[in-house]
Amino acid sequence: MTPPVLEVAGLTVTFPGAGGPVPVVRGVDYAVAPGEVLGIVGESGSGKSVTALAVMGLLPPRATMTGSVRLHGEELAGAPERRLTAVRGRTISMVFQDPLSALTPVYRVGDQIAEAIRAHRRIGAKEAERRAVELLDLVGIPSPRQRALAFPHEFSGGMRQRVMIAMAVANDPDVIICDEPTTALDVTVQAQVLEVLRTAQRETGAAIVMITHDLGVVAGLADRVLVMYAGRVVEAGRVDDVYHRARMPYTRGLLGSVPRLDGGRARLAPIDGTPPSPGALPPGCPFEPRCPAALPECREAEPPLVAAGGPGQAAACVRAAEPVADPVADPAEAAEAAGADPGTAAGRADGRPERAVVLRVDGLVKHHPLVRGAVLRRRVGTVRAVDGVTFDVREGETLGLVGESGCGKTTTLMQILELAAPQRGTIAVLGRDTARLRAGDRTAIRRDLQVVFQDPLAALDPRMTVHDILAEPLRAHGRPPGPRVRELLGLVGLEAEHAGRYPREFSGGQRQRIGIARALALEPRLVVLDEPVSALDVSIQAGVVNLLAELKERLGLSYLFVAHDLAVVRHIADRVAVMHLGRIAEIGQVDRVYAAPAHPYTQALLSAVPLPDPARERARRRILLEGDLPNPASPPSGCRFRTRCPRFTALGPAERDRCVREEPEVRLLGGDQGAACHYAERVDVM
Amino acid sequence: MVTSAERPAGAAPSAADQDAGPPSRGRVVAGRFFASWQGRAGFALLALLFALAFAGPALSRWSYTDKDFLAFLSPPSADHWFGTLQTGADVYAVTLRGMRRSLVVGLLAALLSTALAAVVGAFAGYFLGWTDRALTWVTDLLLVLPAFLILAIMSPMFSGGQWPLFVAVLALFLWMVTSKIVRGITVSLKEREFVQAARFMGVSPARIIFRHIIPNMSSLLVVDATLNVSAAILTETSLSYFGFGIQPPDVSLGTLIADGSPTAVYAPWTFWFAAGLLVVIVLAVNLAGDALRDACDPESGRSR
Numbered sequence A: 001m002t003p004p005v006l007e008v009a010g011l012t013v014t015f016p017g018a019g020g021p022v023p024v025v026r027g028v029d030y031a032v033a034p035g036e037v038l039g040i041v042g043e044s045g046s047g048k049s050v051t052a053l054a055v056m057g058l059l060p061p062r063a064t065m066t067g068s069v070r071l072h073g074e075e076l077a078g079a080p081e082r083r084l085t086a087v088r089g090r091t092i093s094m095v096f097q098d099p100l101s102a103l104t105p106v107y108r109v110g111d112q113i114a115e116a117i118r119a120h121r122r123i124g125a126k127e128a129e130r131r132a133v134e135l136l137d138l139v140g141i142p143s144p145r146q147r148a149l150a151f152p153h154e155f156s157g158g159m160r161q162r163v164m165i166a167m168a169v170a171n172d173p174d175v176i177i178c179d180e181p182t183t184a185l186d187v188t189v190q191a192q193v194l195e196v197l198r199t200a201q202r203e204t205g206a207a208i209v210m211i212t213h214d215l216g217v218v219a220g221l222a223d224r225v226l227v228m229y230a231g232r233v234v235e236a237g238r239v240d241d242v243y244h245r246a247r248m249p250y251t252r253g254l255l256g257s258v259p260r261l262d263g264g265r266a267r268l269a270p271i272d273g274t275p276p277s278p279g280a281l282p283p284g285c286p287f288e289p290r291c292p293a294a295l296p297e298c299r300e301a302e303p304p305l306v307a308a309g310g311p312g313q314a315a316a317c318v319r320a321a322e323p324v325a326d327p328v329a330d331p332a333e334a335a336e337a338a339g340a341d342p343g344t345a346a347g348r349a350d351g352r353p354e355r356a357v358v359l360r361v362d363g364l365v366k367h368h369p370l371v372r373g374a375v376l377r378r379r380v381g382t383v384r385a386v387d388g389v390t391f392d393v394r395e396g397e398t399l400g401l402v403g404e405s406g407c408g409k410t411t412t413l414m415q416i417l418e419l420a421a422p423q424r425g426t427i428a429v430l431g432r433d434t435a436r437l438r439a440g441d442r443t444a445i446r447r448d449l450q451v452v453f454q455d456p457l458a459a460l461d462p463r464m465t466v467h468d469i470l471a472e473p474l475r476a477h478g479r480p481p482g483p484r485v486r487e488l489l490g491l492v493g494l495e496a497e498h499a500g501r502y503p504r505e506f507s508g509g510q511r512q513r514i515g516i517a518r519a520l521a522l523e524p525r526l527v528v529l530d531e532p533v534s535a536l537d538v539s540i541q542a543g544v545v546n547l548l549a550e551l552k553e554r555l556g557l558s559y560l561f562v563a564h565d566l567a568v569v570r571h572i573a574d575r576v577a578v579m580h581l582g583r584i585a586e587i588g589q590v591d592r593v594y595a596a597p598a599h600p601y602t603q604a605l606l607s608a609v610p611l612p613d614p615a616r617e618r619a620r621r622r623i624l625l626e627g628d629l630p631n632p633a634s635p636p637s638g639c640r641f642r643t644r645c646p647r648f649t650a651l652g653p654a655e656r657d658r659c660v661r662e663e664p665e666v667r668l669l670g671g672d673q674g675a676a677c678h679y680a681e682r683v684d685v686m
Numbered sequence B: 001m002v003t004s005a006e007r008p009a010g011a012a013p014s015a016a017d018q019d020a021g022p023p024s025r026g027r028v029v030a031g032r033f034f035a036s037w038q039g040r041a042g043f044a045l046l047a048l049l050f051a052l053a054f055a056g057p058a059l060s061r062w063s064y065t066d067k068d069f070l071a072f073l074s075p076p077s078a079d080h081w082f083g084t085l086q087t088g089a090d091v092y093a094v095t096l097r098g099m100r101r102s103l104v105v106g107l108l109a110a111l112l113s114t115a116l117a118a119v120v121g122a123f124a125g126y127f128l129g130w131t132d133r134a135l136t137w138v139t140d141l142l143l144v145l146p147a148f149l150i151l152a153i154m155s156p157m158f159s160g161g162q163w164p165l166f167v168a169v170l171a172l173f174l175w176m177v178t179s180k181i182v183r184g185i186t187v188s189l190k191e192r193e194f195v196q197a198a199r200f201m202g203v204s205p206a207r208i209i210f211r212h213i214i215p216n217m218s219s220l221l222v223v224d225a226t227l228n229v230s231a232a233i234l235t236e237t238s239l240s241y242f243g244f245g246i247q248p249p250d251v252s253l254g255t256l257i258a259d260g261s262p263t264a265v266y267a268p269w270t271f272w273f274a275a276g277l278l279v280v281i282v283l284a285v286n287l288a289g290d291a292l293r294d295a296c297d298p299e300s301g302r303s304r
């Protein structure tokens, strides 16, 4: 076996806290072989990012670190700063989550890369510049020679991340540490960036340490994986072993709680409770309070990481030796085995049930003026945020509105919530046209139309107690709050005793439950959910998704569910509408659209979502989109997707002409599925 | 006690909860206020001062209008607890009477001006447009008017028990700067998601202002009100010192200090009781204000 490039042993990191030192990392060991990809997964607060910073020697000065970090056998822990600077960027480099903060805004991108090269190598300026352009080309930046002269803010998020990767590989490092490199990016861009990372790794032969919370990303990229919880590694092993034969209940729980693109609508299995705070760990196994398999002895001592299961696999659990079932079995099979009938959805595939329409949006248009200049403000164009969107939501139905950032989904939602006359088109809520509402009617409609926001901490008044927050909609509509507040808390699984607390005393998942309870206070008919779970960790998210599904069944609600996460939508929605650049690309019944999307954009989107299943993920063929989203102020003529459309490239010149000249409208493809593409064709992309 | 023991076990807690009432903001803030020593001390001190101001005179056989022609400028004795003035008036009686006026004037003027600042600023910032322009114009106008001069000119109108008018005019000249700060904060608060959430829930604008916007700057307002109490009392004191504030026969701490200052050196009781009480009032208000600010702020330390 080749000696490892990077070896971390007994790493601990402690931050000073109000109540004494807080151990954030409590003994992490790992080794990375040359050319290997090691995934480190964990939820927020698990210590995974701090571990990376410690390895790079980038911890803030108030943190104390012990243990050893060896790079090619050389001890870096406690090494003088001069030595670390020499190593950083040369032998070991890092890609951060937020590339904008890692690039200097006032220097040209090409110069920054050249600078990074010249910091470690004695080469001429010309030579370094040439190399910078080469690197930009390697990471797939179009026309690299010109783009090298641009400033960081002129790049999109995805392009910036490519620049970061170019910089990271500039000196042929032996290890690249990536800390959530794609978390801030849209899925199609994430797929591109991951592909670039693969290329870069192939070119340089570097080992990669991939830190992420996304189990899908790790499944497709990593050879080995570490699972972190409460500052420790709780499970380690080859990807296939860990995903299919996890020995640690936490790993299994995590895998079970991820909503899956290829899953049916089976209930997710959330992990109860919340991760412990690093300052107040329970005695014994830190996962014990949440563990479904806990034994009395789990509370006595923290179980060490012991070899169990496959070769190189280890788990920190007293029950590690017990064989287990595969949590990542084909979810469709699992659903069948559990008695759920995947056919129920297919049964109503044709035609939707005839129910009252609670929300109808017809040809909605919202254009923002694009103004420049601070003193003399002049209009330089129009952003067509929403440009002719049509859909409806029926009673008891959930419509998932998905799309990447800038597609206009949030604008659409705000237009609906304002209950004002749109610029063009109509919005009818519960059969009432919003253009013809008087103030009184509007208040009456607001009772039946409620909203849940993405970030519950921002959406709940920090100065109000939970009781007042829940009583507010009731009071506003002239109803006595009385016992209803307790009822609502019970409905969302919180205790009535919590009514006297402030929102910030709750965890993220609980806060979102308060947000949901408030939305339900008036027994609305339509609830608009704006990314309600995207700010939550996976294990918590599952609980909230389940709650939403359950409430909908029980109370007969209709949801308009806006999200960028396609897997979550698959779990909760009956129908899905995919938006692209202010228009609907595809709309239809969830199972039909996910099984065989017809619009090339939907296909690309679905194929870009990583599956938390190593074998399937590796076997998948990705449809990668070229380039960036076009500028919404000047979308391409005809079909707005044509600049990136893989199908368009495959068409003959005569057929292409139609895409260029004529803007496609949503066309029904039989059953409840329609796509806005002249050459729509259903393709299975799973 | 017997009845509560006889109640079925299950019903007891819910009945107890009902008694406690819903844990709304007011209750929680009150609870937190009294949980801190500053809150308790400030409140106790203020309560004591009020009790003294209103019930205290009854303990002495002298009233503030009485003159004891047998004792001019006599030091504290069993007969005159705080001594007498040059006019033969009982210092205990007039000081309490003066404090009563000063307390009421100070607290009322402070509350009034802070409330005015909050309401005007919040409405201007929330509605913007014409509301904003009109309110800002009024604010600016009042800012440039010479307050002291106007109060001085108006002083004849305050005689004959017209002190409420004095309070109103005093408050009218204290609120403008705070109002401008409040307006600025409101403009940014308005964009916050919880305000939008309230709007989408169908909560009326006035309700949003009073239940979301203003409570979210309660720290600022409490601090402002605390400072205003001192400011109002001191303004009243200085006006009275020049003879423009509270008009005789009414007395305030200000008029007393003004009258007592010439004799303060050789007859300290004519001055120091009034001055001492003024300091105690300001101190008590500041203690209570600090505690209230912390109690309103869910992010401050003691959270449960």
Ligand code: SF4
Pocket: A248, A249, A250, A285, A286, A287, A288, A289, A291, A292, A293, A294, A295, A298, A303, A316, A317, A318, A319
């Ligand atoms: S040690 Fe016990 S509590 Fe911890 S994960 Fe294993 S079974 Fe669960």
Ligand code: SF4
Pocket: A599, A600, A601, A639, A640, A641, A642, A645, A646, A647, A648, A659, A664, A676, A677, A678, A679, A680
């Ligand atoms: S209309 Fe043409 S360019 Fe547009 S999605 Fe279809 S094939 Fe692609």
